[in-house]
Amino acid sequence: MDLSNYFKIKNEIPSNVNILAVSKGFKSQEIKTIQNMGQNDFGESKFQEAFEKQLILKDFKQIKWHFIGRIQSNKIRKIVQNFKYIHSVDSFEKLQKISMISFEEKKNPSIMLQVKLSDDPTKGGFNPELLVTQWREIKQLKNITLKGLMTINPKELSSKENLNLFKKCRALSDSLQLPDCSMGMSGDWEEAIEAGSTWLRLGSIIFGDRG
Numbered sequence: 001m002d003l004s005n006y007f008k009i010k011n012e013i014p015s016n017v018n019i020l021a022v023s024k025g026f027k028s029q030e031i032k033t034i035q036n037m038g039q040n041d042f043g044e045s046k047f048q049e050a051f052e053k054q055l056i057l058k059d060f061k062q063i064k065w066h067f068i069g070r071i072q073s074n075k076i077r078k079i080v081q082n083f084k085y086i087h088s089v090d091s092f093e094k095l096q097k098i099s100m101i102s103f104e105e106k107k108n109p110s111i112m113l114q115v116k117l118s119d120d121p122t123k124g125g126f127n128p129e130l131l132v133t134q135w136r137e138i139k140q141l142k143n144i145t146l147k148g149l150m151t152i153n154p155k156e157l158s159s160k161e162n163l164n165l166f167k168k169c170r171a172l173s174d175s176l177q178l179p180d181c182s183m184g185m186s187g188d189w190e191e192a193i194e195a196g197s198t199w200l201r202l203g204s205i206i207f208g209d210r211g
């Protein structure tokens, strides 16, 4: 595994920006290699795949697992039990369910709310205007720690279009007084940094191509 991109990006980004190593499609051995270099945050998008790696890596206590995939309602309990961060909460109903289950499980996951800033039909998320009107209600939910917003840009945008969408995400987070923005992937992390990302979700640029 060639970690030169990882170190290059790590050296280039401001100190308040975190790298989430997106290990979906990669094996626990590859996670161990990069964890050994001091990377402790790992993102997975499918519960079952993640859970198998979590079992193998259960003695690596420093690893913090982040769920970044589409959340199926019937998997919420397992996600709450096994992930410290959830980046992909895309509706108020799911957020309520996470809150209820976290209470029952005595957990308090860190939450990023996914926002839909473009009309890409393949991407879900909160409508930004609705999010603002629901904000009071959202803030009252127990056993969750609201950290920020998350967004996924459509593929094939120009650099400027990526930057503009990321700036919208940052502005919305700021208006809700949320510190974090989970935005930027292998193809658009530089624009995300410029717009004020605090969590880059990097897969292929670190681990190589997913088979």
Ligand SMILES: *Cc1c(COP(=O)(O)O)cnc(C)c1O
Binding pocket: 022, 024, 045, 068, 069, 152, 185, 186, 187, 201, 202, 203, 204, 205
């Ligand atoms: C796969 C994935 C990433 C990482 O994608 P790369 O292009 O490999 O960096 C980031 N965020 C989400 C939500 C993903 O599903």
